Amino acid sequence: MFLFYEKKLMDKISKSDVDFLIEELSKEKTKEDIKRKVIDPIFMYIIDKVYPYVIVTSVIFILTFLIAILILFMLVRK
Helix, strand or coil: CCHHHHHHHHHHHHHHHHHHHHHHHHHHHHHHHHHHHHHHHHHHHHHHHHHHHHHHHHHHHHHHHHHHHHHHHHHHCC
16 A cells, blocks of 8 residues: 555656756757757767868878879770
């Protein structure tokens, strides 16, 4: 009996906590704070870490493309 009462009480508390959380997250100021303080820093961190790999990959792609054009030009000239 006690466990059943405790479970119902926990369900009510959990439901009220979830409702409160949803209500808080729906506020425009809270959304803006989350975006500015959480999402933007995480995004900038990821960009900072990935940026060198993007540059290296781009350079390799451009060099491969130039070599392919050079080979094609040499084959056509023969």
